[in-house]
Amino acid sequence: MEPTGQRVQRMFSSIAHRYDLLNHLLSLGIDRSWRRKAVAGLPAVRSGFYLDVATGAADVALEISRRLPEAGRIVGIDFSFPMLRRGKEKVARSGRGNFIRLLYGDALHLPFADSVFDGITIAFGLRNLTDPLRGVQEMARVLKPGGRLAILEFATPSRSWLRSLYLFYFLRLLPWVGGCISGNPQAYRYLPESVLHFPEREALGGLFKEAGLEYVTYRNLTGGIAVLYSGSKPGDQQ
Ligand SMILES: C[S@@+](CC[C@H](N)C(=O)[O-])C[C@H]1O[C@@H](n2cnc3c(N)ncnc32)[C@H](O)[C@@H]1O
Numbered sequence: 001m002e003p004t005g006q007r008v009q010r011m012f013s014s015i016a017h018r019y020d021l022l023n024h025l026l027s028l029g030i031d032r033s034w035r036r037k038a039v040a041g042l043p044a045v046r047s048g049f050y051l052d053v054a055t056g057a058a059d060v061a062l063e064i065s066r067r068l069p070e071a072g073r074i075v076g077i078d079f080s081f082p083m084l085r086r087g088k089e090k091v092a093r094s095g096r097g098n099f100i101r102l103l104y105g106d107a108l109h110l111p112f113a114d115s116v117f118d119g120i121t122i123a124f125g126l127r128n129l130t131d132p133l134r135g136v137q138e139m140a141r142v143l144k145p146g147g148r149l150a151i152l153e154f155a156t157p158s159r160s161w162l163r164s165l166y167l168f169y170f171l172r173l174l175p176w177v178g179g180c181i182s183g184n185p186q187a188y189r190y191l192p193e194s195v196l197h198f199p200e201r202e203a204l205g206g207l208f209k210e211a212g213l214e215y216v217t218y219r220n221l222t223g224g225i226a227v228l229y230s231g232s233k234p235g236d237q238q
Pocket of ligand 1 (some may be wrong): 012053056058059060077083106124
């Protein structure tokens with residue numbers, strides 16, 4: 001099933017009220033450690049400027065502000081107002097509102113000048129873009145030379161026993177639980193379908209290289225259920 005921008009926007013807006021609960025429930029809370037690992041790979045720059053694309057309910061933006069307390073500013077961008085509203089509530093509760101700004105915007109047309117961010121993250125968002133290569137190119141464009149891009153995305157485990165177990169969970173159980181709790185069964189059928197059709201590991205790493213990034217690496221998390229990709233923009237960190 002190909003994502004179309006408006007369909008994806010409507011889908012996330014419709015599940016925003018249950019998004020966090022389902023995220024933590026369906027991943028048994030492991031998603032928190034994945035986000036921590038993604039942020040741990042960003043360069044720590046004093047008074048740096050960080051961007052979290054497809055920020056949703058702002059978990060990664062909040063993690064950046066916790067992990068990199070010396071970070072100057074963090075911007076989260078998303079094109080779903082209901083998701084951003086949840087994020088803004090969480091940022092306000094965290095007391096980090098002076099450091100984090102959440103903005104409405106499209107990942108495929110980032111409203112920033114070239115080469116402004118020290119580190120950029122996108123967690124479980126790339127797969128939802130109608131043009132993932134363009135998304136990576138946009139993030140590469142706004143990254144400073146020497147800055148690092150970290151992408152978290154779901155994948156399927158490579159070990160066959162784990163893969164079979166996981167696919168049973170992912171294709172049968174998760175859509176049912178997700179559908180019941182969110183009230184949008186379609187959204188939780190879309191999740192496994194989109195993951196199974198999305199490039200993973202070397203293939204996704206290829207997009208980084210096509211976008212001109214270097215030192216591209218990927219690392220399996222939790223047996224390969226999620227993968228952390230990263231790459232740097234050529235040039236020296238200033
Ligand atoms: C699965 S959620 C991930 C949210 C968050 N990053 C996290 O780790 O929980 C995907 C998010 O991507 C956003 N999104 C999808 N396509 C987008 C686009 N073209 N521009 C901006 N946001 C987009 C959706 O609105 C949604 O909030």
